[in-house]
Structure formats: structure tokens, C-alpha cells
Amino acid sequence: MGYKISNTLSQLKVLELLRVKIVSTEGIGGLNLLEYLSLNVTALMNASDLWRELKNLKNLRFFRLVVRDDNVIPLGLISNLHKLKVFGFTAVGVRDEREEKEFVKELECSSNLEELWVVITTKGALNKLLNSTKLQSCIYGLALHDVGGQVNGLLLLAIMSKMKHMKYLELSDLKNEIDLSVCDTCRLSMLQDIYIHDCNTIRHLTWLKYAPLLQELYVLCCYSIEEVINGEIILEEDEKDTIFPSLEVLILRKLPNLWSIHETILSFPSLKSIHVADCENLKKLPFDSNLAKAKLRLIKGFQEWWDNLEWDDLATKATFHSKFLELQPL
Structure with a gap:
């Protein structure tokens, strides 16, 4: 069943939608008192429309987004949510490396972000993350999925040791690209x-x-x-x-x-x-x-x-x- 968000909910401060198919994003941008938003989307008819509506949620402080469509990245969104402190993003499927690098760059420029849970799928985006002291300081959950290319396992563990708040780590489908058998510099x-x-x-x-x-x-x-x-x-x-x-x-x-x-x-x-x-x-x-x-x-x-x-x-x-x-x- 498709889900259409109604602007009759304009006084909401908390909204959680689980496993929904969003056929229309009309009205979500009018929820301008919203502070907490959790979306678990099984299908999304037009991602760009959703990002445009979400940019209007200027009071949003907590945003969790799970999207099960392939290659969906909320580019241009986070930089418009100036009060956002906690952001979690999970998307299933192959991503464009250039877009994922831009997404990580956007996260790095987010002024108030304090807590980040994110999935990384390309080597370019991973390198961008590993070179960002700002993002390392706010990583709470990190998942690496099918990251292509050779990755220095010693360097990865050393930098993960700098992620002082990291509570969750997921390594998936890293077949022949990475060796984590090292341990000397890890904390x-x-x-x-x-x-x-x-x-x-x-x-x-x-x-x-x-x-x-x-x-x-x-x-x-x-x-x-x-x-x-x-x-x-x-x-x-x-x-x-x-x-x-x-x-x-x-x-x-x-x-x-x-x-x-x-x-x-x-x-x-x-x-x-x-x-x-x-x-x-x-x-x-x-x-x-x-x-x-x-x-x-x-x-x-x-x-x-x-x-x-x-x-x-x-x-x-x-x-x-x-x-x-x-x-x-x-």
C-alpha cells in the first residue's frame, strides 16, 4: 500500500514510518515543527521530490532514513537541515562513487552534526571519510559494504581507533579487497x-x-x-x-x-x-x-x-x- 503524507499533521514533532511505500511526498515539507523523523522506505516513487520536501524541515534534529531502492543518495539535503544533530542513513544497492563522495563531503560540512550512522559502498567515499577528522569524531555506526579496490587494513583500523564514539561496525562483502588480520594499532x-x-x-x-x-x-x-x-x-x-x-x-x-x-x-x-x-x-x-x-x-x-x-x-x-x-x- 502506498503512503501519502498529509499536511493535516502539521503540529507533529515526532514522526516514524516503518516499511512504507511513498507514492507522494506532498505535505511533508509542511511539517515544520518536526524534530524527530524516522523513515523506513520500501519503495520511493521520486527521491528528488522527497529531498526537496525534507529540506523545509528546518527544526529537524534527529533523522533516520532507510531506503531499500538501489542507488538512492539524499544529495543536497543534509546541508539544508541546519539543526540536525543525529543522522542515520542506510540504503541497499550499488551506488555511484562520485555521488557518494559528494554525499560524504556534504556530511562533513554539516555544522551541527554530532552523531552519524552511515553505510559506505565505494572506495572513494571511504577515503573521503577516513580523511575527515570531523566525521571520525561523530561516527557512532559504520557499515562498509562491497567497497571495491585495495584498502589498507592497518590504516583502516588505526583510523577507526580515532572514532571514539563508534558503537556499531559492519563489514560485508569485502571479498579480496581488505586484510584486517592486523591488530597492533587498534583501539x-x-x-x-x-x-x-x-x-x-x-x-x-x-x-x-x-x-x-x-x-x-x-x-x-x-x-x-x-x-x-x-x-x-x-x-x-x-x-x-x-x-x-x-x-x-x-x-x-x-x-x-x-x-x-x-x-x-x-x-x-x-x-x-x-x-x-x-x-x-x-x-x-x-x-x-x-x-x-x-x-x-x-x-x-x-x-x-x-x-x-x-x-x-x-x-x-x-x-x-x-x-x-x-x-x-x-
């Missing part, structure tokens, strides 16, 4: 959630040991990953509590070369659930009986994987058995 002090999908040059995720507030880690379809934390890094006894101290959810799926989370026992003081599927070479979990007494409630995986897990002793296996839930094949 992700505020990172809480990370989603890694189809990144096939990453061998391990040791750099995440520098994310002390990380709560959820999703790693899917990364065929090159062999370890989560590199086993060559020797941990002192007091360091084991500093690896993933806040991690609550760990999801590992379709990682055929993954053989280790870490070679030694980790304490995982906050872990509540771990889901493992299609990781046939992961034969051992870095758990001991102390974890079973902590917050861990669920180990989810296929029965064959569970039956083939190796344990230091039968008592430890028995301790965790009650927490195992069998995944059903699709």
Missing part, C-alpha cells in the same frame, strides 16, 4: 556490536581484543578465518579476563576453516549464548567449568558438531551438556 574503546559477513581475506579477529565493551559478535560466511584470537598471542593469567569481558552473544556460522576461538581457556565473564553452525573444524571451545557457573545459558549447534567436540575431561563436558540446544537442519 575500539566504545564498540558494542560487530557484524562481519563474507570477508574473505581476514584470517583472525585479534584486533577485537581491543574492544572491551563488545557485547555481540557475528561472524558469517568468512571462509578465510582460522582463529578468533590468534593463538600466537600468549596471554598472562590476568589478561584472560580482558579478552571479551563484556561479550554476551557470539555467533559463528559458515566458517569452514575456523579451528580455534583461542588456544587457551578464556573466562568470558558476560557470555550468555554461543551459536555455532557449519564450523566443522572447530573441535574445541575455550571453556572451563567456571564459565558454566557464570552467565552462560545456551550453546547452540548441530548435534554432530557437539558430539565431536573435544573436552579436557568428561566432567567439564557433562557440566555444559545441559546448556546445549540442537540446531535443526534447514
Whole structure:
């Protein structure tokens, strides 16, 4: 069903539209008291008309825009929203590199922007972002999708460490363009959630040991990953509590070369659930009986994987058995 915005709502200060098809933008520019706007658009008949109407929302302070059409970038919009402090933009599909660079430049020039959640899909736009101290200071959520060309992984991690407010990071479809197996210069002090999908040059995720507030880690379809934390890094006894101290959810799926989370026992003081599927070479979990007494409630995986897990002793296996839930094949 199409959605037409009526100017009878002119006194609204908050508007949230979820999964709508916008067939007409008539009237939205008249909502001049609007301060909070969240749009999740499944189809947009004329993007330029929408941007023109939205430019009139001079009191807008919060704007979240999700567009599911290909190649939709709100060029010329943000520079007209002078009170905008929080902006989130997600769009599915391939983008024009020149337009995306212009969009990032426009974000950089936004005078009041304090919090930014954004998806980047081209190398030119990524380089523009990585060279902008202003944008680095207000990044709260960053997603890199199918960024073409060779990207310096060491430089990327070093600059992400400067994003002092970044809570969410997503790396998707970065097949042969980037290697994030480096870790020496990385400090992700505020990172809480990370989603890694189809990144096939990453061998391990040791750099995440520098994310002390990380709560959820999703790693899917990364065929090159062999370890989560590199086993060559020797941990002192007091360091084991500093690896993933806040991690609550760990999801590992379709990682055929993954053989280790870490070679030694980790304490995982906050872990509540771990889901493992299609990781046939992961034969051992870095758990001991102390974890079973902590917050861990669920180990989810296929029965064959569970039956083939190796344990230091039968008592430890028995301790965790009650927490195992069998995944059903699709």
C-alpha cells in the first residue's frame, strides 16, 4: 500500500514510518515543527521530490532514513537541515562513487552534526571519510559494504581507533579487497556490536581484543578465518579476563576453516549464548567449568558438531551438556 503524507499533521514533532511505500511526498515539507523523523522506505516513487520536501524541515534534529531502492543518495539535503544533530542513513544497492563522495563531503560540512550512522559502498567515499577528522569524531555506526579496490587494513583500523564514539561496525562483502588480520594499532574503546559477513581475506579477529565493551559478535560466511584470537598471542593469567569481558552473544556460522576461538581457556565473564553452525573444524571451545557457573545459558549447534567436540575431561563436558540446544537442519 502506498503512503501519502498529509499536511493535516502539521503540529507533529515526532514522526516514524516503518516499511512504507511513498507514492507522494506532498505535505511533508509542511511539517515544520518536526524534530524527530524516522523513515523506513520500501519503495520511493521520486527521491528528488522527497529531498526537496525534507529540506523545509528546518527544526529537524534527529533523522533516520532507510531506503531499500538501489542507488538512492539524499544529495543536497543534509546541508539544508541546519539543526540536525543525529543522522542515520542506510540504503541497499550499488551506488555511484562520485555521488557518494559528494554525499560524504556534504556530511562533513554539516555544522551541527554530532552523531552519524552511515553505510559506505565505494572506495572513494571511504577515503573521503577516513580523511575527515570531523566525521571520525561523530561516527557512532559504520557499515562498509562491497567497497571495491585495495584498502589498507592497518590504516583502516588505526583510523577507526580515532572514532571514539563508534558503537556499531559492519563489514560485508569485502571479498579480496581488505586484510584486517592486523591488530597492533587498534583501539575500539566504545564498540558494542560487530557484524562481519563474507570477508574473505581476514584470517583472525585479534584486533577485537581491543574492544572491551563488545557485547555481540557475528561472524558469517568468512571462509578465510582460522582463529578468533590468534593463538600466537600468549596471554598472562590476568589478561584472560580482558579478552571479551563484556561479550554476551557470539555467533559463528559458515566458517569452514575456523579451528580455534583461542588456544587457551578464556573466562568470558558476560557470555550468555554461543551459536555455532557449519564450523566443522572447530573441535574445541575455550571453556572451563567456571564459565558454566557464570552467565552462560545456551550453546547452540548441530548435534554432530557437539558430539565431536573435544573436552579436557568428561566432567567439564557433562557440566555444559545441559546448556546445549540442537540446531535443526534447514
